[in-house]
Amino acid sequence: MDYINLGNTGHKVSKMCFGSITIGPLGADLPLQEAAAVVRFALEQGINFIDTAQYYGNYAALRQGLRGFNGQVVMASKSYAQTPSALIEAVEEARRELDRDVIEIFHLHEVREPKLLDEKMRLLSTLADLKNKGLIKTVGISTHSAKIAALAAKIEQVEVIHPMLNKAGVGIIDGSVEDMIAACRLAKANGKGIYGMKALGGGSLAGRAQEMLDWAFSREYVDSFALGMKSECEILNNIAWMEGRPSPCPEQVKHLQRTVVFDENPCYKACGACVSKCSQKAINLKEDNSLKWIKARCVYCGYCIAACPVFNISIV
Ligand code: SF4
Numbered sequence: 001m002d003y004i005n006l007g008n009t010g011h012k013v014s015k016m017c018f019g020s021i022t023i024g025p026l027g028a029d030l031p032l033q034e035a036a037a038v039v040r041f042a043l044e045q046g047i048n049f050i051d052t053a054q055y056y057g058n059y060a061a062l063r064q065g066l067r068g069f070n071g072q073v074v075m076a077s078k079s080y081a082q083t084p085s086a087l088i089e090a091v092e093e094a095r096r097e098l099d100r101d102v103i104e105i106f107h108l109h110e111v112r113e114p115k116l117l118d119e120k121m122r123l124l125s126t127l128a129d130l131k132n133k134g135l136i137k138t139v140g141i142s143t144h145s146a147k148i149a150a151l152a153a154k155i156e157q158v159e160v161i162h163p164m165l166n167k168a169g170v171g172i173i174d175g176s177v178e179d180m181i182a183a184c185r186l187a188k189a190n191g192k193g194i195y196g197m198k199a200l201g202g203g204s205l206a207g208r209a210q211e212m213l214d215w216a217f218s219r220e221y222v223d224s225f226a227l228g229m230k231s232e233c234e235i236l237n238n239i240a241w242m243e244g245r246p247s248p249c250p251e252q253v254k255h256l257q258r259t260v261v262f263d264e265n266p267c268y269k270a271c272g273a274c275v276s277k278c279s280q281k282a283i284n285l286k287e288d289n290s291l292k293w294i295k296a297r298c299v300y301c302g303y304c305i306a307a308c309p310v311f312n313i314s315i316v
Pocket residue numbers: 260277278279280281282283297298299300301302303304305
């Protein structure tokens with residue numbers, strides 16, 4: 001495993017980051033012990049960088065996987081908190097539930113629109129205060145938007161950007177893959193740490209995994225990439241692809257290709273929360289309350305699952 005400085009943050013991280021959304025309720029929803037074992041296996045392979053979020057609901061599995069592990073681990077979490085007090089509580093929750101005195105990186109989660117970034121300057125100041133108090137080490141922003149990434153690249157408080165980025169441009173909003181690359185280059189030149197998300201489009205690009213990861217891990221303006229993994233096989237495959245070796249578990253690849261399903265369709269509640277939550281515009285709610293999933297737009301983030309108040313959505 002190769003390690004790299006994450007911008008000017010002082011964190012030395014593995015080139016591959018463990019994207020943990022896949023082990024929890026927004027992904028495979030593995031039993032606690034199984035999820036913890038996957039985390040531990042990743043650490044034992046040399047991955048020292050873990051990406052999670054308050055929204056992912058997987059802190060218990062990460063805590064269990066990390067228990068007794070002696071190596072240094074860089075933990076990145078994030079929150080959709082809309083107020084300073086909620087953000088402070090989110091950091092407290094992460095420290096408590098992950099059993100860590102300090103969270104190495106804390107992001108504002110999935111900042112979408114430029115006007116939202118204006119509103120979030122107050123929250124960035126809150127994170128900067130928490131950094132001064134020693135409760136977090138580094139302030140970041142995660143985003144699917146090329147415009148937000150370009151703006152964040154120039155904001156002093158933002159030390160790390162976690163952008164949607166893959167060769168095919170899947171999931172990038174408010175711009176093209178070239179726009180996102182330009183934003184990442186600018187951020188890199190300004191000393192920000194950058195670790196990309198969805199190099200395999202959440203699984204939609206798994207059939208081109210070697211090509212996608214060759215591209216991802218040769219980006220000089222990206223320090224690391226978070227890849228979602230939910231089994232030992234996936235971890236070994238990802239490491240092999242990153243190193244340009246043949247996949248040791250080729251049969252696993254087909255399990256990366258998944259489908260969003262609605263248990264009841266038409267939906268009896270039809271609240272539209274899944275539609276609002278999906279930044280990819282991959283769900284339509286029609287007048288007759290039927291839901292249409294648009295596979296070509298989906299990045300399998302699972303955010304619609306958590307948004308649904310009646311547990312009507314799953315990824316299989
Ligand atoms: S439909 Fe939208 S919110 Fe749901 S998994 Fe796909 S991209 Fe994510």
